[in-house]
Amino acid sequence: MASPSSDLDRERRKCTFNVAELTDIINGGREKTERRQYLESLVLNEPIFNYDDYYFLSREEKYSDAVKKTVRLVQVLKQHNIEDPEDYQTLLKYVLNLNLPIALHNSMFRPTIRDQGTDEQRKKWLPLANDYKIIGTYAQTELGHGTFIRGLETTSTYDPKREEFVLNTPTLTATKWWPGCLGKTSTHAVVMAQLYIKNQCYGIHSFIIQLRSLKDHSPMPGVTVGDIGNKVGLETNDNGFLAMDNVRIPRENMLMRHAQVYPDGTYRKPANSKLVYGTMVLLRATVVSESATNLSKAATIAIRYSCVRRQTEAKPGELEPQIIDYVTQQHKLVPQLATAYAFAWIARYMMSTYHALHADIESGHLGALQELHGISSGLKAFTAEMSVSGIEVCRRACGGHGFSAASGLVSMYKDRLPSCTYEGENTVLYLQTARFLLKCFRQPSITPSSMSYIQVKPLPGARWGVKSPEDLMKPILLVEAFEHRAQRTIKSAAQFLESQISQGLDTSEAMNRSGIEFVRCAKAHCYYFVTRNFFQSTALLKCSKEIKESLLTLGVVFALNGIADNSGEFLEDCFITGTQMEFVRERILYCYKQLRPNLVGLVDAFAFADQSLNSALGAYDGDVYNRLYNWAKRAPLNKTDVHSSYHKYLKPILKSKI
Numbered sequence: 001m002a003s004p005s006s007d008l009d010r011e012r013r014k015c016t017f018n019v020a021e022l023t024d025i026i027n028g029g030r031e032k033t034e035r036r037q038y039l040e041s042l043v044l045n046e047p048i049f050n051y052d053d054y055y056f057l058s059r060e061e062k063y064s065d066a067v068k069k070t071v072r073l074v075q076v077l078k079q080h081n082i083e084d085p086e087d088y089q090t091l092l093k094y095v096l097n098l099n100l101p102i103a104l105h106n107s108m109f110r111p112t113i114r115d116q117g118t119d120e121q122r123k124k125w126l127p128l129a130n131d132y133k134i135i136g137t138y139a140q141t142e143l144g145h146g147t148f149i150r151g152l153e154t155t156s157t158y159d160p161k162r163e164e165f166v167l168n169t170p171t172l173t174a175t176k177w178w179p180g181c182l183g184k185t186s187t188h189a190v191v192m193a194q195l196y197i198k199n200q201c202y203g204i205h206s207f208i209i210q211l212r213s214l215k216d217h218s219p220m221p222g223v224t225v226g227d228i229g230n231k232v233g234l235e236t237n238d239n240g241f242l243a244m245d246n247v248r249i250p251r252e253n254m255l256m257r258h259a260q261v262y263p264d265g266t267y268r269k270p271a272n273s274k275l276v277y278g279t280m281v282l283l284r285a286t287v288v289s290e291s292a293t294n295l296s297k298a299a300t301i302a303i304r305y306s307c308v309r310r311q312t313e314a315k316p317g318e319l320e321p322q323i324i325d326y327v328t329q330q331h332k333l334v335p336q337l338a339t340a341y342a343f344a345w346i347a348r349y350m351m352s353t354y355h356a357l358h359a360d361i362e363s364g365h366l367g368a369l370q371e372l373h374g375i376s377s378g379l380k381a382f383t384a385e386m387s388v389s390g391i392e393v394c395r396r397a398c399g400g401h402g403f404s405a406a407s408g409l410v411s412m413y414k415d416r417l418p419s420c421t422y423e424g425e426n427t428v429l430y431l432q433t434a435r436f437l438l439k440c441f442r443q444p445s446i447t448p449s450s451m452s453y454i455q456v457k458p459l460p461g462a463r464w465g466v467k468s469p470e471d472l473m474k475p476i477l478l479v480e481a482f483e484h485r486a487q488r489t490i491k492s493a494a495q496f497l498e499s500q501i502s503q504g505l506d507t508s509e510a511m512n513r514s515g516i517e518f519v520r521c522a523k524a525h526c527y528y529f530v531t532r533n534f535f536q537s538t539a540l541l542k543c544s545k546e547i548k549e550s551l552l553t554l555g556v557v558f559a560l561n562g563i564a565d566n567s568g569e570f571l572e573d574c575f576i577t578g579t580q581m582e583f584v585r586e587r588i589l590y591c592y593k594q595l596r597p598n599l600v601g602l603v604d605a606f607a608f609a610d611q612s613l614n615s616a617l618g619a620y621d622g623d624v625y626n627r628l629y630n631w632a633k634r635a636p637l638n639k640t641d642v643h644s645s646y647h648k649y650l651k652p653i654l655k656s657k658i
């Protein structure tokens with residue numbers, strides 16, 4: 001058997017480009033790489049951030065371990081004056097492989113105060129939150145309602161005599177349920193509740209509530225709070241429940257940047273009722289980035305392992321091939337790698353678009369709200385869905401060892417799966433994007449330039465300009481195919497809706513009946529958007545010819561697999577012919593061959609530290625079998641040669657003499 005590490009060494013020697021150059025591109029420049037390395041150096045060497053035996057821990061131990069790591073992380077951040085949220089995200093992405101019990105504090109609590117608080121409220125709360133003197137969460141979802149926010153039942157009733165709000169959980173279904181970090185960690189929460197003034201309901205607003213004593217962490221009077229119990233993945237997180245019984249807070253605890261309640265109870269409504277949903281939009285944009293990072297990790301593990309794993313001698317006596325040389329294995333993994341790169345590029349687009357449109361909104365251009373919502377909803381759903389399914393493909397591609405916790409892929413899959421549900425269930429978000437696409441289809445004036453393609457009506461009888469398999473290496477033709485599909489499905493969804501209305505259905509029923517068409521067009525739009533962005537961004541890169549070639553080939557793989565996997569949608573209006581579909585399949589194989597020497601280089605370029613992958617299969621040195629064996633030997637069941645259950649149960653039924 002060949003030595004696993006020599007297999008990876010050989011792969012690395014075959015790579016045609018400079019891996020460090022590609023790492024800089026992925027990180028966004030040399031300076032960002034250096035910053036990342038500096039941040040990594042602060043935590044990687046500390047024993048407390050060791051994850052070696054993590055997969056052996058129980059849920060409670062995992063939570064406790066995560067709290068310990070969180071506290072140390074906070075100390076490290078303070079010690080080194082690290083305040084930039086981007087730095088914190090870098091640490092989460094590349095080192096701290098967990099959903100920490102302060103995840104919601106940093107991703108939702110602080111941003112909500114920043115974006116929805118007045119200047120005075122920011123001045124009061126942000127220093128406390130930034131300094132971790134208080135830890136907060138975002139409590140919106142209830143037992144009875146998650147998607148339909150307007151249906152939340154928690155009430156916040158204004159008492160002008162005492163200038164206080166009184167928060168109540170009037171029914172069982174009004175109990176807050178799911179908020180991360182609520183169960184055991186948070187001292188405070190932004191709670192979304194229906195605002196009542198003089199018996200009139202003004203809809204959902206956000207309020208800061210103290211949940212626990214800052215002296216002993218016990219629940220505050222009127223607050224019932226706890227963990228909701230085990231779930232799929234996210235074992236380090238204490239997703240919780242919360243019920244409130246006449247909890248009083250000062251008037252100043254309603255976040256009043258957009259809507260105000262004056263001491264006498266006068267209400268001033270926000271310029272747009274959806275401003276209160278702003279933090280969700282930010283987190284949806286973040287999910288795009290998380291989806292990219294995690295699929296990159298999964299591809300790193302599975303591709304390195306597939307270069308080390310050998311199976312089935314082709315000819316008697318010959319060395320068994322590396323499993324990566326089976327085209328079926330390539331057909332599993334190369335599309336995941338291509339998707340990881342496509343998502344890394346769209347994540348960068350999503351964050352910069354978020355910041356640009358958010359700045360527009362802050363300066364009063366509220367038209368940007370629906371554009372940001374339209375873009376981020378679909379991309380969150382699309383990237384979460386493909387990332388989760390891609391991680392599972394990577395896990396299965398590792399055969400039996402993919403089932404071992406030590407692969408790192410089991411927990412990754414379980415921890416990522418909820419991203420299809422939280423921050424807006426995926427179908428619900430696709431429907432939101434579809435609404436926006438249809439609006440743009442009907443109203444050119446509101447169509448943002450990034451979506452102007454919607455205004456071009458697809459020509460009946462249009463045909464794809466691909467004449468040979470070589471044509472499939474031309475980004476313009478690939479993008480054209482996705483553009484056509486998106487235009488056609490948007491038009492078809494609009495026509496379907498109109499046909500329902502013309503049959504006499506009221507708008508909501510017609511929208512419901514059009515839902516499947518809506519989701520179809522939103523997915524088609526997202527595939528187009530991501531493909532176009534990949535080729536546009538890659539074309540702009542200043543890098544070596546070899547890197548550009550590899551990236552473009554990955555883009556072709558992403559696009560061609562998208563066409564092959566959704567072939568019906570391209571064939572049904574004869575835009576693509578059967579012969580062109582054959583070209584597509586042929587070119588996919590060609591691209592795999594082109595990329596084969598660079599597969600390890602392309603995953604090495606993500607530059608994940610072994611600790612962050614925490615995988616016996618995917619470590620840099622490829623020493624898979626020693627790692628698996630040593631890890632198994634440390635398993636709690638192996639602490640003694642004879643387990644206590646032998647004495648308790650097994651011994652009596654076993655024969656002492658044969």
Ligand SMILES: CCCCCCCCCC/C=C\C/C=C/C(=O)SCCNC(=O)CCNC(=O)[C@H](O)C(C)(C)COP(=O)(O)OP(=O)(O)OC[C@H]1O[C@@H](n2cnc3c(N)ncnc32)[C@H](O)[C@@H]1OP(=O)(O)O
Pocket residue numbers: 089092093099103104107138140141146147148149150180274277278280281283286289290293369370373422423424425428432435436
């Ligand atoms: C790598 C870095 C590491 C970072 C670490 C971060 C890790 C953190 C891990 C945290 C993990 C989990 C956290 C999870 C948190 C949560 O889940 S919080 C709860 C999230 N909940 C949801 O998302 C609920 C989904 N539901 C909704 O958003 C809305 O209810 C819905 C959009 C479905 C409908 O809202 P309604 O108010 O009922 O809408 P309606 O009145 O029908 O109006 C529709 C109308 O409004 C427009 N609209 C809706 N939302 C927005 C918005 N946000 N902005 C702008 N416009 C909006 C919509 O387009 C419609 O417009 P139209 O013109 O009528 O078509």
Ligand SMILES: Cc1cc2nc3c(=O)[nH]c(=O)nc-3n(C[C@H](O)[C@H](O)[C@H](O)COP(=O)(O)OP(=O)(O)OC[C@H]3O[C@@H](n4cnc5c(N)ncnc54)[C@H](O)[C@@H]3O)c2cc1C
Pocket residue numbers: 104138139140141144145146147148177178179180234239418421422423424425427428431515
């Ligand atoms: C791990 C995890 C962490 C979370 N963290 C938080 C948190 O920190 N804070 C917080 O407030 N919440 C949190 N949540 C809650 C989360 O945001 C909601 O679960 C999510 O928004 C989905 O809402 P729901 O549970 O009501 O699903 P439902 O809306 O009940 O969805 C069930 C099904 O109904 C369908 N459906 C619902 N409405 C429609 C519609 N209008 N049209 C078509 N189909 C529809 C959905 O597509 C889905 O198939 C978390 C959830 C999870 C799983």
